[in-house]
Amino acid sequence: MGLLCHSSLQFISCLWLLCISICRAAKPSAIAVPVGSDWYGDDGNWSPVNIRVGYPPQWVSVFPSTSSDETWVIGPGGCDGTTTCRDKRGGLFYSNKSSTWDNLGYYELGLDPQLGFGGYGDYGLDNVDLSDEIIIPSQIVSVINTTEYWLGMLGLGVVASNFTNANQLTFLSSLVENQSLIPSHSYSYTAGAYYRLKGVPSSLTLGGYDANRFEFHDATFTLDSSLNPSIAVNEIAVSAIPYSTSNQTVPWSSPLTLLGSADSNLFTIDSSTPYLWLPETVCDEFAAALGLTYNSSVDLYTFVNSTQHDALVDWNMTFTFSLANLPGSSSSVEITLPYDAFDLQLSYPYPGYNITYGSGTFDYFPLKRAANDSQYTIGRVFLQESYLIVDYERNNFSVYPAKFSTDALQNIALVDISRPKNSTYRGPVEPEDSSLGTGIIVGIVVAAIIIIALIIIVVVYLRRRRRRALKSFDDPSTITGKHSHLLKPEEKPLASEVPGDTQHPHEAPTEQAEIHEMPGSLPFELPGSDVLASRSRYSMSAYDAQNYKNTGALPTAPKGHDPHGGPVEMDHDDAVREDLYYGSDTNSSMPAYSPSRVGQPSSPRLASEPSILQFSRNPSSTAGGSGGRGHTRSIGSNSNYSNPLFTPLTPDQLSYPTLSPQEREQERGIPSPIQVQQDQTQKEDPTTSTTTMDPSKHNAMPAPLNIMRSMERKKSHDSRFSEDLPETQSPSPRGVGVAREREREKGKGREREQRRKYSWEEE
16 A cells, blocks of 8 residues: 555656646756865865766866866876875876767867966866766866876866867856756856865856855956956955964054055956965065065975964954956955965975975965966965856956855855846757746646546545455455356356357367266156157168067167268167067157156057167268267168168068067066077177077068178267277177166176277377
8 A cells, every 4th residue: 555655646746747847948047066075185275076077977076267168187197096196186087988088189288378387188078077967078178197286177268179170169168058058158156165164165156156155246347358357456455463362463563555556456366276476576575474485496485484373373364355347446345365264284295395295284375476467366265265256248257255154065045147138159049938828837737636636536446446355355245246256266156168169169188087977867868759660760670670579689780870980879778678569659749768758668659660769970071061069869761871781671571469468577577598698699790690580470580680790990080079999898789878878887886997988089
């Protein structure tokens, strides 16, 4: 029952979802890229996003890149074969294990070389997936086999690349133009903050933004000519409010300006790098205020000793960035970063950092000297506390203060960024009319409710009907009507044969097993005409009839057979004896041998000519062409007896003496031993056996006749049955019927080996 209900609920749920999908046409919407809880980096703790590359898909962790148009992954050549290296680098991609990898060869890495990005990668085209449903084929993928880049990158740009004389769309553009999964060429990103709460991971949304991850304002900025988010930094100021438990004294008054209007310029927001690439004069201001030292080995600013690092922590500093669309603009946005955002550590195997694995970390400040304005960059460290939204189709972007919560991964509120009407970008392919009218929706909902109700009614009805049927098996007395045959085995009525084909009935093979017959009463013959009514219809000679009167023995006639050789049965001997001895009652309205005369052998009869009553089976092929089988009752004629020695006699040629009652009783007694011996002699040698009758008791007597023919057994070709006798047994000397012979032999206690058996003949 539970399974049935569960299946019904599943079907109803699927039906309901189908109705919803019909009523609501699918449209592109914002997608949140999967983000894990792990933190990676040899220059800090950064939160990556997770993608799958190739087929079968291989999971890798990468950093989003706001200035790249390609996807980079770390290959097996970038590790020493240990699982530690593989795990630290976010997983490895094996291009030789991907069946969809289309190798393009080695090329220079496609990232702005102004910041020192260089090197080569093994490029190819392959699938890049975000989930089982979001699979983007034929994406540009570069496999990096060095340690110069600790993790791979997921480019968020929209500038197509050309490797094979055909432009290859970027990952973001493919989501819009090829897959129609997101509504526009746009994204939003924040790098996450390892130091906030217990670690708030990053957030990357394609085609929209997460409204729960930032504090809204209405300021927007324009993209530069390279479609990068470029912003004017008008001022960077630092403030210090030492903790009450700190005994450190800040050597400068707050707020302290580190970058003023004289150094205001445009800076590119690029998450590919974690650093702040500032003018050298500005870097010097940072070093003087914070006690930093430039380390040429790693090309970064570090601390002279750990004491200075601890003092900066106690100062509880904040850095405020004043941002505008253009340098000197009064319309600006302020983003504040705590000192914890800049409190980073280098670890093995950072280039130029001469330490071994497991030897510890090295504190540094993420500040780099820019050689010229082309390197002015605000890197990932800034995006820890800010939320960036880029809309390529409107050619603008926005920077908001980021918000942090412990359930940032679960508590998301995605909002789509729609396409403008005057967009120059290809948009997603949408149906011409993706909405349904109110009347159609109402009709679909009503029809769905009716279908669900009918399904429930049918299920309940079938369950109740099945329960009643099962219950009726326990109480057979309750079964009536067409189910009354469903009884217990011991209460089933006697089986009866199903009516079969009357033309070609078949019986199952007996495998030579003995056939058992049901007990029954004495068999009766069907009503017929007088047995001895006319001598001309039978083939018994006057000699045989008179011999019976004298000896009481019936002639040993051969078994009758039909014209086609089929066996037939002989009549009952009692009926023949009575008719031969007493004659046939021609005045009676009933046949000579009928059920009403059983047990009345002494009824008066008139003398009549002896005859032989034959029972023959019609062969399967007769003159009429009938294929019928069965026992056909017929009166034998001379045509059925083909022996030419039997000559019909007229009634005038025979007469029978009138006997007294005593003579009748004597004649009806048991034959004498001499008569029995004569019968045995005829049985052993029927071809030479003759009997000489007393001429004084007969008016006419023919010459001695050979009344026995050798028994010739022929296989029936027309009937599927034959009567088989053991080879050592000769036919019955009296020619009696099978059923009556069985009853007589049972009464005398004789063996049943002489019983005829029916056997199945294989045609």
